[in-house]
Amino acid sequence: MKYKMTVLLACALLLSNGWARAADKNGDVLPRRFSDAMTWNLQNRVEDITITKVAVPSDSASRPKAAEKGKAPSLPDQVSQGSAARNVTENGVLDNQVFGSTGNDENALCITGASVTLKNVEIMKEEGTSSSTESGDFYGMNAALLATGGARVTVEDSAVHSAALNGNGLFSYGKGTGIFAKNVTITTEGSHSGGLQTTGGALTEAENVTVSTAGNSSAAIRSDRGGGTVLVKGGTFRTEGYGSPAIYSTADISIEGALLSASRSEGAVIEGKNSIALKNCRMEGNMAETRLMGGETIKEENVHTVMIYQSMSGDAEEGTSAFSMEGGSLLSHKGDVFYVTNTDCTIQLDNVKIQNEDPAGALLRISGNSG
Known part of the structure; x- marks a missing residue:
């Protein structure tokens, strides 16, 4: 029998004897496997479940101190973006061209402060390593295409490929900067090489874009320090690497009508005071229980398909995270569906x-962790 169940929760995490427990409004501690009580229906018969609101306030006294609440983490004074094989600073249209790079810390194409339309182009970052993972992740060093300094870049009917470490595909950096991609195919092979990357308060809009990433820490739709806004309509987004969700959000990300899948990672991750809103999307995650980190094999503390958390890195402002999904489907191959x-x-x-x-x-697991 198919029916809808609505759940309204207000839970608090209390760390006690190494366990995270949920407390009700009267202060009574619920069973440590309280989240399982919400999942037995899901596991035993087909139904629609709507969770209208889950509020999970953490006890600030029980966790390490991050960025001051209500304030965004500060950015370094020095923004290092490397060089570019081709740097465009004037408005215009570039049609039927190929932009390539094999140099270290070098973009194949960088557009700075200009309004530029790219049509039927190929942007290829074939070789060249990054000297700084942070500069690659935060500021666009070594990306195939970097838009920065308030640039407004439209990319249509084009292909982007990167085989380099820290070789993000389309990188939009800084307030006032925007990338608008339509009918674009993006492939990346290296680690720390997302498909669509947005940081520093920039904007990215994508329509009918196909992204495939192969490396570790290479989300298909990716954001990092300083966040921004990402709007996606249609398209297919797939990842193969460890620690490479289809979506990693330190921004406000809205996606409609897309296919989102991760072969060895979560389907989606939200860090800090940021959001993911999905409408009529199909998403699946298949997170691995172990992964390589450096030369060591790390066992994951929790396996899940959607993770919502606050790290202590300072890359995301501390506050309320938000995940919403309207229509569509969510397939979890391993572990919990939601982990908070x-x-x-x-x-x-x-x-x-x-x-x-x-x-x-579990459908929903609210828990502390060793970090």
Whole structure:
């Protein structure tokens, strides 16, 4: 029998004897496997479940101190973006051209402060390593295309490829900067090489874009320090690497009508006071239980498909995270569907088909962690 169940929760994390427990409004501690009580229906018969709101306030006294609440983390005075094989600073249209780079810390194409339309172009970052992972992740060093300094860049009917470390595909950096991609195919091979990367308060809009990433820490739709706004309509976004969700949000990300999948990672991650809003999307995650970090094999503390958390890196402002999904489907191959730790958050699901293939996984797990 198919029906809809609505759940309204207000939970608090209390760390006690190494366990994170949820407390009700009267202060009574619920069973440590309280999240399983929300999942038995899901695991035993088909139904629609709508969680209208989940608020998870963390006890600030029990966690490490991050950026001051209500304030964004500060950016370094020096922004290092490297060089470019081709640097465009004047408005114009570039049609049927190929832009390539094999140099270290070098963009194949950098557009600075100009309004430029790219049509039927190829942008190829074939070789060249990055001397700074942070500069590559935060500021666009070594990306195939970097838009910066208030540039407004339209990319249509084009192909972008990167085989380099820190070789993000389309990188939009800084307030006032925007990338507008339509009918674009993006492939990346190296680690720390996302497809669409947005940082420093920039804007990225994408329509009918296809992204495939192969490296570790290479989300298809990616953001990092300083965040921004990402709007996506249609398209396909797939990842193969470890620590490479289809979406990694330190920004406000809205996606409609897209296919989103990760072969060895979460489907989506939100860090800090940021959001993901999905409408009529199909998303699946298949997070691995172990992964390589440096020369070591790391066992994951929790396996899940959607993670909502606050790290202590300072890359995301501390506050309430928000995840919403309207229509579409969410497929979780391993572990819990939702995992929330060390942050306040809201989760809203409306008419979403949820399938959890792991009989030991919870629909929602609210828990502390060793960090």
